[in-house]
Amino acid sequence: MGCIVEADDGDDVVMEPPANFSMVDEGIYRSSCPRPANFSFIETLNLRSIIYLCPEPYPEENMEFIRSHNITLFQFGIEGKTEPSVSTLKDAIRGALKILIDVRNHPVLIHCKRGKHRTGSLVGCLRKLQNWCLSSVYEEYQHFAGIKSRPTDMRFIETFDVVCLRQCLHSLIFQYQGYGSKKRRLLYKEENVQKSRIASV
């Protein structure tokens, strides 16, 4: 319910989320590249970081926005027009995933240009890490890519190996969020610490 806002004068501000916007999971959002018209909406997400998947420099207006809101930018440049080599793509997605699942970076927004292929591939790999069955991963990918769905992306997601990544990451998740039967206990403890710190500011 992070988006119910009220202007100081009592009038409600109409907000425009970026195209292809959606919540992926707690503290994780996805979209196309936000335009200035979307900034008032993006503000309501209270982002701590952005994962940007294009090789182009971050647009100047967006750069100003994230500077003034203390948002950290993580850039993993993946070519959009020509197909990147699988090993380049694998490295970028693996790097992005490590940032993505580290809750210290949350809330985080993932975006490329249109929020279809690069963003869809990253979210697809995250879903594999979350143990979603492949048909559900594909359904979600196609949901956002629509008629632009690319079989190469889907093959990439299918063959992406999460086992190695999962092992490397378990210690991190465990420390900061907990998983399995210990998930809730650790999560609550951690949240208590964070929340009291903020409340006492």
Added chain:
Amino acid sequence: MGCIVEADDGDDVVMEPPANFSMVDEGIYRSSCPRPANFSFIETLNLRSIIYLCPEPYPEENMEFIRSHNITLFQFGIEGKTEPSVSTLKDAIRGALKILIDVRNHPVLIHCKRGKHRTGSLVGCLRKLQNWCLSSVYEEYQHFAGIKSRPTDMRFIETFDVVCLRQCLHSLIFQYQGYGSKKRRLLYKEENVQKSRIASV
């Protein structure tokens, strides 16, 4: 990150979210009607309630699932095949919205049969309450309804009056979650109370 689970024997459980599943906002999910194959996934959401938008009795297997997981069912029967009268629909959506935005009912899953029209109409009205501009509300509706998008649903969403509802609900949101400039402070306080309670169990 609520879905990273690990089986006790170390093997990862492959999970199948229901078709048309998505996170709407913090603590709010949407989907088609979950089938037993989806129950292990639904478990990871730790639902407190379900908003069911069909007039048919809740399927027996689903009823057993929610009973064993202490999930409260809120049913607002909206006809799926014949078009319900606007006033019937308005009453159902208004009732469902009141349940939906009350964080005491979160995490909550909204579903009808296929997660397209009835669920899409409810989420569309929620987005209006969240001050989303109409074109973004439509984009999201069409995202899930696809080629089955119904102009009558979109007209309903457009004409649905959230001003009255917003006034009625402000006191509730304010009390339980806060809004505007007071949102975070109250949210943190409330969470602290809840979390300490859970942590001490």
